[in-house]
Amino acid sequence: MTTVSTERLATIFVEVADTLVDDFDLLDFLHMLTERAADLVSAAAVGLLLADQRGRLEFMAGSNEAVKLVELFQLQTHEGPCLEAFRTGRPVINVNLGKATPRWPRFAPAAAAAGFQSVHAFPLRLRSQVIGAMNVFGDTEGGDFDGSDVPVVQALADVAAIGLLQERSIRRGEVLTEQLQGALNSRVVIEQAKGAVAQAAGVDVDEAYAIIRSYSRRHNRKLSEVARALVAESDILPHVLYS
Numbered sequence: 001m002t003t004v005s006t007e008r009l010a011t012i013f014v015e016v017a018d019t020l021v022d023d024f025d026l027l028d029f030l031h032m033l034t035e036r037a038a039d040l041v042s043a044a045a046v047g048l049l050l051a052d053q054r055g056r057l058e059f060m061a062g063s064n065e066a067v068k069l070v071e072l073f074q075l076q077t078h079e080g081p082c083l084e085a086f087r088t089g090r091p092v093i094n095v096n097l098g099k100a101t102p103r104w105p106r107f108a109p110a111a112a113a114a115g116f117q118s119v120h121a122f123p124l125r126l127r128s129q130v131i132g133a134m135n136v137f138g139d140t141e142g143g144d145f146d147g148s149d150v151p152v153v154q155a156l157a158d159v160a161a162i163g164l165l166q167e168r169s170i171r172r173g174e175v176l177t178e179q180l181q182g183a184l185n186s187r188v189v190i191e192q193a194k195g196a197v198a199q200a201a202g203v204d205v206d207e208a209y210a211i212i213r214s215y216s217r218r219h220n221r222k223l224s225e226v227a228r229a230l231v232a233e234s235d236i237l238p239h240v241l242y243s
Contacts, residue, residue, distance in 0.1 A: 012039075015032070016160050025216075025222045027061065027187060027223050028216070029164075030050075030060050030061035031063075031213070033134075033156075034048050034134070035063050037153065037156060037157075041145070043063070045064050045066055045070075045116070046135065046137070047061070047063075047067040047068070047134070048061045048132065048134050051132055052184060057075060057132065059075060060132075064206050065206045065209075066114065069114070070116070074135075077107055079107050080121075080135075081119050081121035081135055085122060085133040086130055086132065089125055089128070091120065091154055094118065094145055097111050097116055100119075116138065117138055119135060119136065119138070120136040121133050121134065121135050121136070122153055122156075122157040124158070124160055125158060126162050129165075131165070183224075186227070189227045193212055193226070195208075196230055196237065197212060197240065200237055212226055212230070215239070215240045218243075
């Protein structure tokens with residue numbers, strides 16, 4: 001892990017734990033979590049999967065667009081590190097994707113072909129309850145975690161899980177899986193909005209997402225709300241692009 005100051009580490013953990021706010025936005029929170037995790041360990045990409053109402057993992061957020069297809073392929077083939085971490089409740093550490101074909105015959109070659117060389121996975125858990133998993137991908141040799149890396153990243157995942165469970169039980173009293181299903185539905189709309197902004201602005205989807213996210217924060221509107229407006233109301237597009 002790249003050396004991180006105690007102050008920076010504390011700031012990241014406080015940010016991830018802070019879910020009890022009036023304008024809490026689940027999808028924005030999950031995307032922030034993947035960005036902070038990637039920054040913390042200098043990862044090539046971080047992807048996050050959460051369980052839906054039926055206990056099935058769904059892709060929810062990634063630190064960049066490249067990881068999305070790899071995560072979706074993992075779900076499609078029913079094999080990979082996140083599935084193992086979710087099922088066992090234990091992290092999967094220091095897997096060389098070039099040598100992992102016997103373990104994951106379809107996932108490992110696909111992830112390697114996407115430019116990733118190593119992978120780690122951490123369950124989002126609170127004691128025996130596991131609500132999802134987070135993949136951490138590396139794109140260079142020597143990307144193994146040492147003994148101090150694993151507990152820090154696992155603690156980050158655990159704090160996120162605690163925050164998510166706390167936010168729902170205290171503020172709304174709603175079942176977590178129902179919230180996650182709603183977020184999953186919102187993500188589909190966000191994907192459509194990203195495509196619309198990318199096409200209109202002539203940028204890639206990562207930059208399009210950054211534009212939408214920036215607009216929602218500047219105008220104190222939820223990410224999903226802005227995305228729905230972009231899909232349903234063409235007249236909002238210039239404001240998102242230029243305001």
